[in-house]
Amino acid sequence: MRWLVTGTNGQLGSDLVRQLAGQDVLALTRSDLDLREESAVRGVVGRWLSSGSDVAVVVNAAAYTAVDAAETDEAAAAVVNAAAPGWLAETTSGRARLIHLSTDYVFPGDATTPYETDDPTGPLTAYGRTKLTGERAVLAADPGAYVVRTAWVFAAHGTNFVRTMLRLEREQDTVRVVDDQWGSPTWTWHLAAGLLELAGSGAPAGLYHCVGEGSTTWRGLAAAVFEAAGSDPGRVLPVGTAEFPRPAPRPAYSVLSNGAWRAAGLTPLPPWRDGVCGAVSALGRDR
Numbered sequence: 001m002r003w004l005v006t007g008t009n010g011q012l013g014s015d016l017v018r019q020l021a022g023q024d025v026l027a028l029t030r031s032d033l034d035l036r037e038e039s040a041v042r043g044v045v046g047r048w049l050s051s052g053s054d055v056a057v058v059v060n061a062a063a064y065t066a067v068d069a070a071e072t073d074e075a076a077a078a079v080v081n082a083a084a085p086g087w088l089a090e091t092t093s094g095r096a097r098l099i100h101l102s103t104d105y106v107f108p109g110d111a112t113t114p115y116e117t118d119d120p121t122g123p124l125t126a127y128g129r130t131k132l133t134g135e136r137a138v139l140a141a142d143p144g145a146y147v148v149r150t151a152w153v154f155a156a157h158g159t160n161f162v163r164t165m166l167r168l169e170r171e172q173d174t175v176r177v178v179d180d181q182w183g184s185p186t187w188t189w190h191l192a193a194g195l196l197e198l199a200g201s202g203a204p205a206g207l208y209h210c211v212g213e214g215s216t217t218w219r220g221l222a223a224a225v226f227e228a229a230g231s232d233p234g235r236v237l238p239v240g241t242a243e244f245p246r247p248a249p250r251p252a253y254s255v256l257s258n259g260a261w262r263a264a265g266l267t268p269l270p271p272w273r274d275g276v277c278g279a280v281s282a283l284g285r286d287r
C-alpha cells in the first residue's frame with residue numbers, strides 16, 4: 001500500500017507518519033497542501049493517485065480544530081472541515097481508500113449511554129456543524145470511504161489537555177477541572193494504529209467510531225495524568241461547567257461506542273488510561 005496523509009504537523013497526522021516509517025508515504029503539512037485551495041487539493045491528490053499502481057490510502061487528518069474560534073468564523077472552518085473533505089472524496093472515489101476523521105461534536109451531548117454510529121446527530125457548535133457537513137460530503141462523494149469519529153484526542157506533542165495538565169502539575173498546588181462533562185479520551189498513537197488496521201482490513205465502508213475504551217470526565221482524565229506523572233491525583237479538584245464558560249458550548253455527555261468498529265472485526269483501542277500512561281511516558285522520553 002502507499003499512503004497520502006494530510007495534516008502531518010497535527011497530533012494525529014504526525015503519529016500516523018511515525019507509524020508508517022519505512023513505508024511509501026506522502027506526508028503533507030498545511031504548507032505542502034492548503035486544503036482551502038480546491039484546485040490544489042484536486043491536483044496534488046489526483047497526480048499522486050496517477051503516479052503509482054499499489055493500493056492507495058488517503059488519510060485526511062487535517063482539520064480546523066479551533067472549536068471556540070469557529071463560533072465567530074464558521075465560514076473559515078467550513079472550507080476546511082466541510083468543503084475540502086468533499087473535494088478529496090470526489091478525487092479519491094473509485095481510486096483510493098479514503099479515511100476521513102470526524103468528531104464526537106456531531107452529537108448533541110445529551111445522551112446517557114455511549115453514542116452509536118447511527119444515533120441521531122445534532123451538533124451544538126459551529127465546529128460540530130462543519131464536521132458533520134464534511135462527513136456527509138465524504139460519504140456522498142466516495143461510497144468506498146471510511147469516516148472515523150474520534151474524541152478527546154491527545155498526543156505526546158502539540159497542544160492538548162494532557163500536556164496542559166502536566167504543566168499545571170508542575171506550576172500549581174491544585175488544579176480545578178470540570179467534572180460534569182463525560183467523554184472518551186483517545187491517544188493519537190493508539191488511534192493511528194487503529195487506522196492502519198482499518199486501511200488494510202477490508203471492513204465495510206462507512207461510519208465508525210474509534211476511541212479509547214471506557215469513559216471519564218475531564219477531572220478524571222486530569223487525575224489520571226497526575227497519577228501517570230507520579231503525583232497525587234487528589235490535587236485535581238472537581239468543578240462544574242458553569243465555572244468555565246466557553247464561547248462554544250461543550251457537550252455534557254459525548255462518550256462514543258466502539259460497537260461498529262468491533263462488529264467489523266477490528267481491534268478495539270486499549271483503555272483510555274493506557275493511552276494516558278503511554279503519552280506521559282513518551283513525553284518523558286522526548287523531554
Ligand SMILES: NC(=O)c1ccc[n+]([C@@H]2O[C@H](COP(=O)([O-])OP(=O)(O)OC[C@H]3O[C@@H](n4cnc5c(N)ncnc54)[C@H](OP(=O)(O)O)[C@@H]3O)[C@@H](O)[C@H]2O)c1
Nearest residue numbers: 007009010011012030034035062063065101103150151153
Ligand atoms: N483534537 C481533538 O480533541 C479531536 C476530537 C475529535 C475529533 N478530532 C478530529 O481528529 C482529526 C485530527 O485532529 P488533531 O487533534 O490531530 O488536529 P490538530 O492537532 O489540530 O491538527 C490539525 C492539522 O490540520 C492542519 N490544517 C488546518 N488547516 C489546514 C488547511 N487549511 N490546510 C491543510 N492543513 C490544515 C493543521 O495545520 P497547522 O499545524 O499548520 O496548523 C494541523 O496540522 C481532525 O479531523 C479532528 O477534527 C479531534
